[in-house]
Amino acid sequence: MFSVALWNGKDPILKERLFGLTYSEGNHGEDVKEYYFYLDSTPTHSYMKYLYKYPQNPYPYGDLVETSRRRGRNDWEYELLDTGVFNQNRYFDVFVEYAKAAPADILIKISLCNRGPEAATLHVLPTLWFRNTWTWWPDQPKPSLRAAKGERGVCAVAASHAELGNFTLYFQGNPQLLFTENETNNEWVFGTPNRTQYVKDGINNYVVAGKQDAIDPNETGTKTAAHYQVEVGAGATSAICLRLTDSASDAPLGDRFEEIVEQRRREADAFYQAITPTGVSEDAANVMRQALAGMLWSKQFFMLDADKWLEEHGVDALRSSNRQVRNREWFHMIADDVISMPDKWEYPWFAAWDLAFHALALSVVDIDFAKRQINLLLDQVYQNPTGQIPAYEWNFSDVNPPVHAWATIFVYRTEQIFRGTSDLNFLKGVFGKLSANFGWWVNRKDRFGKSLFEGGFLGLDNIGVFDRSAPLPTGGYLEQADRTAWVALFCQNMLEIAFEIAAHDPVYEDLAANYAIEFLLIARAINGIGPEGMWDEEDGFYYDVLCLPDGSATRLKVRSMVGLLPLCATTAIEKSQREAVPRLTQQVWERIRRMPELLESIHATGPGQLGVAERGILGLVNENRLRRILTRMLDENEFLSPYGIRSLSRYHAEHPYVFSAGGQEYRVGYLPAESDTGMFGGNSNWRGPVWMPVNALIIRSLMHYFAYYGDNFRIECPR
Amino acid sequence: MNLFEVAREIANRLARIFLRDEAGRRPVYGGTDKFQHDPHWRDHLLFYEYFHGDNGAGLGASHQTGWTGVVAGLIEIFGKLDAQAFLYGGREAIFGRENERV
Numbered sequence: 001m002f003s004v005a006l007w008n009g010k011d012p013i014l015k016e017r018l019f020g021l022t023y024s025e026g027n028h029g030e031d032v033k034e035y036y037f038y039l040d041s042t043p044t045h046s047y048m049k050y051l052y053k054y055p056q057n058p059y060p061y062g063d064l065v066e067t068s069r070r071r072g073r074n075d076w077e078y079e080l081l082d083t084g085v086f087n088q089n090r091y092f093d094v095f096v097e098y099a100k101a102a103p104a105d106i107l108i109k110i111s112l113c114n115r116g117p118e119a120a121t122l123h124v125l126p127t128l129w130f131r132n133t134w135t136w137w138p139d140q141p142k143p144s145l146r147a148a149k150g151e152r153g154v155c156a157v158a159a160s161h162a163e164l165g166n167f168t169l170y171f172q173g174n175p176q177l178l179f180t181e182n183e184t185n186n187e188w189v190f191g192t193p194n195r196t197q198y199v200k201d202g203i204n205n206y207v208v209a210g211k212q213d214a215i216d217p218n219e220t221g222t223k224t225a226a227h228y229q230v231e232v233g234a235g236a237t238s239a240i241c242l243r244l245t246d247s248a249s250d251a252p253l254g255d256r257f258e259e260i261v262e263q264r265r266r267e268a269d270a271f272y273q274a275i276t277p278t279g280v281s282e283d284a285a286n287v288m289r290q291a292l293a294g295m296l297w298s299k300q301f302f303m304l305d306a307d308k309w310l311e312e313h314g315v316d317a318l319r320s321s322n323r324q325v326r327n328r329e330w331f332h333m334i335a336d337d338v339i340s341m342p343d344k345w346e347y348p349w350f351a352a353w354d355l356a357f358h359a360l361a362l363s364v365v366d367i368d369f370a371k372r373q374i375n376l377l378l379d380q381v382y383q384n385p386t387g388q389i390p391a392y393e394w395n396f397s398d399v400n401p402p403v404h405a406w407a408t409i410f411v412y413r414t415e416q417i418f419r420g421t422s423d424l425n426f427l428k429g430v431f432g433k434l435s436a437n438f439g440w441w442v443n444r445k446d447r448f449g450k451s452l453f454e455g456g457f458l459g460l461d462n463i464g465v466f467d468r469s470a471p472l473p474t475g476g477y478l479e480q481a482d483r484t485a486w487v488a489l490f491c492q493n494m495l496e497i498a499f500e501i502a503a504h505d506p507v508y509e510d511l512a513a514n515y516a517i518e519f520l521l522i523a524r525a526i527n528g529i530g531p532e533g534m535w536d537e538e539d540g541f542y543y544d545v546l547c548l549p550d551g552s553a554t555r556l557k558v559r560s561m562v563g564l565l566p567l568c569a570t571t572a573i574e575k576s577q578r579e580a581v582p583r584l585t586q587q588v589w590e591r592i593r594r595m596p597e598l599l600e601s602i603h604a605t606g607p608g609q610l611g612v613a614e615r616g617i618l619g620l621v622n623e624n625r626l627r628r629i630l631t632r633m634l635d636e637n638e639f640l641s642p643y644g645i646r647s648l649s650r651y652h653a654e655h656p657y658v659f660s661a662g663g664q665e666y667r668v669g670y671l672p673a674e675s676d677t678g679m680f681g682g683n684s685n686w687r688g689p690v691w692m693p694v695n696a697l698i699i700r701s702l703m704h705y706f707a708y709y710g711d712n713f714r715i716e717c718p719r
Numbered sequence: 720m721n722l723f724e725v726a727r728e729i730a731n732r733l734a735r736i737f738l739r740d741e742a743g744r745r746p747v748y749g750g751t752d753k754f755q756h757d758p759h760w761r762d763h764l765l766f767y768e769y770f771h772g773d774n775g776a777g778l779g780a781s782h783q784t785g786w787t788g789v790v791a792g793l794i795e796i797f798g799k800l801d802a803q804a805f806l807y808g809g810r811e812a813i814f815g816r817e818n819e820r821v
Contacts, residue, residue: 032781037763051763081753093759115759277798284794287737290764291791294784342785343768357786364792574809612806634725643746643775644733650772672772674779683779688772693786695733696793702726703805709722710806717720717728 001131002169002244004096004110005225007123007207010058014125014204018345019061027071028674029683032345033064033080038297039095039290042271043366047264048098048297055085056092056120073676090116092232094124099264101245104167107261108242114232121231123207126242128157128169129182129223135195147177147219154252157224170252171226172241178203179221180214275364292365295358300341300348304393306333330396334381340373346683349393352377353400356407357693363414370411371426374404378433387440398469401486402441405434405493406700412500424504431497435511438494441487442518460694462675463560463647463686464544465659465666474661476548481534482562484526485542488569488620489697491519495618496571503580509587516588520598523620526566527601534566540628542566558657558668559632559649561686561694564639567629568697570603570619572707578616611708619705626705627715633698635719644690645698646672652687723802730793736775737764737790749776766790 006015020032040049060083067078080086093113100106114120134142143161148168155171171177180202186192188201198216203225205214232238243252272292276285310317310331317331327333339350340358347354355373363370376382377389384390391398408430416422460482466472468480498512526534526542534542536555542563543555578585589606592599599605603619603626610616621629633639638649648670656669668687675685705713720728736747747767748754754761766784767777 028779035760036782037765038782038784039763079751081751086753089759275795277795280794280798281738283738284734284798286762287734287764288791288794291766291784291788294766294782295788295791298782298784340785343780343783345782346768346780347783347785354786357789361786361788361792364795613809630725640729640732641772641775642732643736643770644729646772647769648772670772672774673776683768685769685778689769689778690733690736690772690775691769692733692789695729696789699726699729699793702722702729706722706726706802707806707809711721714721715725717725 002108002126002128004094005125005127005203006052006054006092006094007125008054008056008059008092009121009123010056012058012061012208014123014208015054015059016127016204019059019064020345021065021068025065025068026077026683027068027073027075028077030346031077031683035080037290038294040268041293041296042264042268043296043369044100045098045296046100047268049293050096050297052094052096053086054092054094054122056090056114056116056122057085060085073674077674088117090118090120092120092122094122097261097265099261101260102247105245105247106243107257108244109261110240110242111237112230112232112239113237114234117234119231119233119236121229124228124230124240125178125203125207125225126169126171126228126240127203127223127225128159128244129200130159130161132182132222134222135183143222145179145221145224147179152251155226157226165246167244167246168248168252170243170245172253173228175226175228177219177224177226178206179216179219179224181216181221182223292361295340295361296365298341298344299338300344302335302337302339302341302348302350304333304335306396307331326394327396330384330390332381332385333390333396337376339376340369350377351392351400352389353403353693356403357696359407360410360696363411367411367415367418370407371415371423374407374411374430375426378404378430378437383433383437384440386444387436387438388444389437401482402437402490403486403697404430404437405490405497408434409493409496409500412497422500424501427497427501428505431494431501431508434494434497438490441490460561460647460686461684463558463562465556465558465657465668472546473664473666474546474548476546478556479534479545479547480562481526481542481544482565484522484534485565485567485569485620488519488522488526488566491515491522492569492571492618495519496573496577499573499577499581499584502584503577506583509581509584512581512584513587513591517591519618520592520595520602523602524598524600526620535625540625541632542629556657556659559638559651560668561645561647561691564629564633564645564698565694566620567626567633568694568701570617570621570701570704572611572704573616573618575610575614575616612710612712613707615708617704617708623713626713630715631719634715634717640718641690644692644695646688647686647691647694648688650688721802723805727797730797733790734794736770736777746770746775747777749774 018032018034021030023030035053037051039051063083071078093115095111097109098106112122130143141162145157145159148156148158155174157169159167180198181196183196183199185199185201187194198221200223202214205211228240230238241253241257272289276288306327310328313325315323315325315328317328341348342351342354359370359373382390390396391400412427495512495515498508498515502508502512534545536543541559543557544562545553545555547553603617603622605617638651639646650670653670656667659666670688671685672688737745739745744755765777765781766787767781768779768783770777
């Protein structure tokens with residue numbers, strides 16, 4: 001692995017990694033306290049650019065911790081800029097660029113810009129190390145690093161690894177090379193003896209504390225850094241060039257170096273220019289490019305052998321035990337992949353529904369990677385034999401909204417039109433595994449076989465009246481409008497996938513017909529009228545229903561995203577899609593005709609109900625309800641903010657929803673900023689803010705409705 | 720508005736979180752002056768986890784390009800799509816590149 005460590009000569013430690021507060025230290029949960037930016041990347045990583053802003057004065061580690069400790073849930077977070085350490089611009093902009101001359105030949109340019117009013121010195125330590133595998137798997141060969149002389153005496157380190165092969169890292173100039181082992185400093189951390197004299201903070205201890213014996217004089221090890229000290233004038237810029245390569249070169253850092261970097265830069269410009277529609281403004285194009293660069297930078301190697309992890313926590317997965325340890329039913333899991341992460345600092349682990357949204361965005365630049373990410377959690381080393389998809393590392397058994405099928409059909413269509421090929425094998429593989437997952441949802445999460453999906457965490461953290469991942473204070477159970485809507489959307493997506501495959505393989509026709517019926521059953525359940533239904537005719541909105549142990553039921557009248565999601569279970573069906581499977585279309589229609597009551601509650605569909613261009617439609621919400629929901633959604637005093645659709649209606653600012661149970665009052669008020677409770681870590685808030693993924697789903701559904709209605713449905717917006 | 724126009728209106732509002740307004744300010748950076756005015760900060764974007772329901776300021780995790788990165792797809796789709804092409808060209812118009820638009 002390669003990274004750049006820095007030292008301003010004043011901090012008590014090297015800046016080897018980004019600093020942030022842990023969950024218990026921050027007043028709104030964990031938070032990184034650094035300024036860094038993923039400025040650019042191509043999908044092949046032929047060119048990447050990163051920026052880190054490093055203060056010249058001591059980094060205020062203590063102040064950040066102390067001040068944050070004094071702040072409460074209702075206070076703002078204390079940010080690095082608030083500390084004043086960037087005053088007078090006394091900081092360095094450290095740009096790191098990576099440009100590939102070949103897949104395993106990487107040019108690295110580190111540019112140091114002094115933004116301050118005076119000259120300042122910066123220690124720069126480009127660092128190369130191996131992930132420590134030898135402590136965990138002692139029988140495997142240990143990799144090595146050693147000082148070497150490149151051609152014409154260029155300063156270099158030779159790296160050798162049994163699997164990765166041999167690489168050389170060349171350094172510009174003549175920096176001192178420092179070597180140690182990538183081993184935990186047990187003595188310092190645990191008070192137990194070290195395995196070796198040279199531990200992973202050896203380089204830090206040598207540079208910062210001058211400990212001469214902290215580095216290995218033999219110039220070998222598993223972690224190494226070159227020590228540069230650079231004085232940069234006020235407003236000036238200095239650069240350091242490096243090259244990590246598996247091939248020999250006469251002049252690795254010679255004249256061609258800058259030329260190659262510049263060429264890769266221009267190719268990145270050309271790439272983004274090609275994918276950006278001409279109607280997009282320069283400012284919006286920059287947003288688009290940095291968003292995609294950020295996604296490409298947020299790929300991360302993730303390794304977890306669940307069986308080994310359980311073993312370390314004293315659990316034998318195959319023997320019963322009273323010990324409560326999470327993930328014990330996931331002992332089959334072995335993650336060993338590059339994964340698109342939500343946030344490499346705060347969420348450096350995969351999350352199932354996040355990943356599906358990532359695939360949508362990534363498909364703009366890299367369809368193959370997007371497809372692999374969709375397939376990943378459906379692989380047998382991830383997906384549970386029960387059909388469940390792992391939610392996230394801290395509890396694989398949690399439940400995330402099932403959006404994989406939507407991502408699948410979206411990415412499939414993108415490829416179909418972009419490349420002119422239909423990857424049916426991809427579709428078939430995913431369909432089979434998602435069928436198992438759909439079965440899991442229906443069998444495990446629908447306690448009374450009513451096709452209403454209750455209980456459990458389902459994203460949207462604190463959106464409900466009660467903590468949705470804990471037992472209810474009232475007893476009984478909750479029938480959740482969003483959960484039912486999610487499954488209805490899942491069902492539609494599966495139906496669409498099955499239609500697509502059935503056009504080439506009639507074996508899938510029966511499966512497709514089953515999904516059609518399943519959708520009608522779910523729709524019937526959510527749309528029931530009377531005390532059990534989630535639709536409130538008076539308010540014109542869907543609410544969760546609390547079913548109490550005495551058999552009574554009551555709607556929890558919180559106007560939230562939960563009630564907008566039924567809108568999202570909408571799919572327009574092209575005439576060409578039906579014509580490709582005439583027998584199937586006929587079959588579905590026959591089955592529906594035998595159960596006309598199922599059709600009462602959904603959007604009008606079938607012969608005689610076709611829309612523009614003879615499109616059909618499957619939707620949970622009929623035209624009347626659609627209009628009533630949109631009336632609230634597009635009201636700026638309710639859901640429509642200047643920046644998207646809010647997660648909770650602003651109506652609740654003046655009218656908080658209050659529910660009393662067991663002598664306690666549960667209150668949901670409009671809260672547009674951060675959470676004021678510790679619920680779900682306290683750093684997420686679904687009681688007012690705008691969240692991108694659910695907005696994307698709403699936009700999707702509006703496009704499907706439009707495809708059906710065209711200009712025949714109009715509404716005032718904003719209201 | 721028809722529902723295409725409503726969808727585009729919502730997408731535009733989402734993109735506006737990150738775009739400079741008439742006063743040159745990006746709502747995502749709220750009241751943080753340095754990010755609003757300094758030339759070495761103002762065009763570097765952070766993709767937060769979620770956004771203030773009234774003023775669009777970024778909240779929560781600051782590098783969750785993750786699903787907030789979906790905004791790139793929205794800019795791309797609505798940058799190339801017009802309602803009539805979508806209505807009569809259907810899905811091809813959404814998924815195709817601009818120059819291949821039907």
